[in-house]
Amino acid sequence: xxxxxxxxxxxxxxxxxxxxxxxxxxxxxxxxxxxxxxxxxxxxxxxxxxxxxxxxxxxxxxxxxxxxxxxxxxxxxxxxxxxxxxxxxxxxxxxxxxxxxxxxxxxxxxxxxxxxxxxxxxxxxxxxxxxxxxxxxxxxxxxxxxxxxxxxxxxxxxxxxxxxxxxxxxxxxxxxxxxxxxxxxxxxxxxxxxxxxxxxxxxxxxxxxxxxxxxxxxxxx
Amino acid sequence: xxxxxxxxxxxxxxxxxxxxxxxxxxxxxxxxxxxxxxxxxxxxxxxxxxxxxxxxxxxxxxxxxxxxxxxxxxxxxxxxxxxxxxxxxxxxxxxxxxxxxxxxxxxxxxxxxxxxxxxxxxxxxxxxxxxxxxxxxxxxxxxxxxxxxxxxxxxxxxxxxxxxxxxxxxxxxxxxxxxxxxxxxxxxxxxxxxxxxxxxxxxxxxxxxxxxxxxxxxxxxxxxxxxxx
Numbered sequence: 232x233x234x235x236x237x238x239x240x241x242x243x244x245x246x247x248x249x250x251x252x253x254x255x256x257x258x259x260x261x262x263x264x265x266x267x268x269x270x271x272x273x274x275x276x277x278x279x280x281x282x283x284x285x286x287x288x289x290x291x292x293x294x295x296x297x298x299x300x301x302x303x304x305x306x307x308x309x310x311x312x313x314x315x316x317x318x319x320x321x322x323x324x325x326x327x328x329x330x331x332x333x334x335x336x337x338x339x340x341x342x343x344x345x346x347x348x349x350x351x352x353x354x355x356x357x358x359x360x361x362x363x364x365x366x367x368x369x370x371x372x373x374x375x376x377x378x379x380x381x382x383x384x385x386x387x388x389x390x391x392x393x394x395x396x397x398x399x400x401x402x403x404x405x406x407x408x409x410x411x412x413x414x415x416x417x418x419x420x421x422x423x424x425x426x427x428x429x430x431x432x433x434x435x436x437x438x439x440x441x442x443x444x445x446x447x448x449x450x451x452x
Numbered sequence: 453x454x455x456x457x458x459x460x461x462x463x464x465x466x467x468x469x470x471x472x473x474x475x476x477x478x479x480x481x482x483x484x485x486x487x488x489x490x491x492x493x494x495x496x497x498x499x500x501x502x503x504x505x506x507x508x509x510x511x512x513x514x515x516x517x518x519x520x521x522x523x524x525x526x527x528x529x530x531x532x533x534x535x536x537x538x539x540x541x542x543x544x545x546x547x548x549x550x551x552x553x554x555x556x557x558x559x560x561x562x563x564x565x566x567x568x569x570x571x572x573x574x575x576x577x578x579x580x581x582x583x584x585x586x587x588x589x590x591x592x593x594x595x596x597x598x599x600x601x602x603x604x605x606x607x608x609x610x611x612x613x614x615x616x617x618x619x620x621x622x623x624x625x626x627x628x629x630x631x632x633x634x635x636x637x638x639x640x641x642x643x644x645x646x647x648x649x650x651x652x653x654x655x656x657x658x659x660x661x662x663x664x665x666x667x668x669x670x671x672x673x674x675x676x677x678x679x680x681x
Contacts, residue, residue, distance in 0.1 A: 237564045241553075248552035309546020316512055317565040318538035451514055 234319045235327045242331030252297045257339045260293040264347045275352045282351035283412035286361065287368075290340050291401050294372045297336050298397070299390040301328065301380040302447065312451055321444040325381075329373045329440070337369030353412075360415035364408040367428045374432075374439035375400050381446035403431060464489050466511075466617055466648060471520035473506045480506050481670035484520070488648045490616075493639070493659045496652040498667035504652035505545070507667065508619045511650060512542040538566070540617045545625075547606040551595035555586055555605050558594055559612050566613030573613065580611035584634060599626040607635060610642070618642065620651035632657065 246252055267285050271277055305311040314324050344365055348358060379397035383389035411424035464487030471484040480503035488494060496504040509515040511522065513533050522529040529536045549558050559577050567573040581587045584604040589597070597605065603626045610618055618639075624632050636658050639649055651657070 233568050233570075234565050237561065241561050244557070245550060245552060307546075308550070309544055309548040310550070312514060312542070312544055312546070313548050313562060315514065316537045316540065316542055318534050319565070320534060452516070 234317065235323055238314075238324060238327035239331045239334075242328055243334060246331065246335040252300060253335045253339050256293050256297050256336045257343050259296055260289055260340055260343055261347065263289045263292070264350065267351065279352040279354055282348060282353040283357060283361070283409045283416075285351060286344060286347060286353075287364075287405050287408045287412075290344065290365065290369070291372065291398075291405060293340060294336050294369060295376060295394055295397060295401075297332070298376040298380045299383065299393050301332055301377060302384055302450075303380070303389065306384050306450065311447065315447065315451060321447065322440040325377060325440040325443045325447070326436075329370075329377050329443075332377070333370050333373040337365075337373055340369060341365050354416040356418070357412045357416045360412040360421055363425060364411045364428060367425065367432055368404050368408045371404050371428075371432050371435050372401065374435040377443045378439055378446060381443045381450065384447070384450035404428065407431070466522075466524055468511070468517075468522045469520060471507075471510060471522070472518040473503055473510060473515070474518040475503075475506060479518075479672045481667055482672040484667075484670045486665060488617075488650070490646040490648065491643045493643055493649040493651070493662035495657075495659060495662050495664050496650065496667060497664055502667040502671065504667055505621050508542070508621050508650065508652060509544075512540055512619050513537065514542070539615050540619060541610050541613075541615045542619045542621075543606055543610070543623055544621050547602040549594040549597065549602045549605055552593060554591050554593055555597070555601075556581065556590040558605060559608055562609050563612035566615065576614075577608075577612045580608040583611055583638065584608045584631070600628055600631065603627055604631055607638075611638065616647050618647065618649045618651075620649065622652055622654065624653060624655045624657055 264285060267281070268278060271281065302311060305314060315321055317324065341362065344361055345358060348361055353361065376393070376397055379393040379400075380389075382396060383392045386392055407424045407428045411421040411428065414421040414424060467485070467487040469485045472482045473480045473484075480501075484507070486494065496507060498504055506515060510517050513529065513536050516530075524536065524539070548562075553561070556577060559580065560573065563573040563577050563580075564570065567576065578587075581590055584607060586601065586604055586608060589601060594602070594605075603623075607623060623635060627635065632655075639659060643649060649659070649662075651659075
């Protein structure tokens, strides 16, 4: 467990010193959401109607921006070989790196979301739902995204390739995330949506690190 | 030419038998065997592309051999890769130095992964830095280091956490003469303490009593290649 903490601490320290990734992700999120009122027009009703979808789609795209850096830097400087050769199961190393990725990208998105929801005139009842769905949903994005990030190691233009690989896998998260918020706004129960979302998280927690580890081993062969 | 080391003695701590390595559809070496006991050193020799790095990666567990088996004291290495990782230090072509972390932080991270006791790890890191003449650079960020200093930081990992098996892929690259001397002393001490060393090199490195393994002796003949693939 101390090794797990060691890897998380190192990745957080790297992210803080380099600084760019988290800032870039949140800035992209904010800027893109701000574009919508310009594109659709400032009418409050229309914005309120599209707000859940816009917030979730933009959050999806923003979290994908930083994915190609998840393993790429470690791959290039040889750290990944040494990480594979630590006396810890590679799956645990992957979970530690994903946790650090979520803390530096998912969490800032979660913090920025309520502010942008106000901007888009999201209905008051949707706020709690937005936060809960993003709290459950963004770790799934990091977990599933790690598979793509590992698969494109060594490929040219990995960033674009990762989007093509991973975006289709994000669709269920999008559907149930937005579904829960819409249900809350209309005064319906959002329990079913949240349960499915949580189910996806519970399934991704063991499966994604396992698949990612296999892809990493393949990349180092 | 009869390979000198195909027979694996039962007394070996770390051994391999019948190893075959295939890279990009080409058989690099075949039917390779070796045996290492406490205090042994093996120098891998051979022209470029003869499989020195591949053999080291196979030994480290980064690369799965196409055929053959690796054993540690009678147990198959593949059965317990974590245990094998715990007893192995691998130094490859890349130095794994993060540009934004200081030398001490870089080293401390790797030491911490091998040595869970934080205080012990810190002490060992300080000793290792001292030994490789890096103590005055401890707080310098990795991006400021020269190639030789990066290599020394990478080699300091060997001392920052104890492991009996050292696999070194051309460890003398970018090192000045004094650092090569230091490395030779460190290797001698490691072997005296019962450690094992496998290294590949093109430069002269003084390893008293080291055996040589010529990899070109294990390259398969053309007709054999056909049979394999």
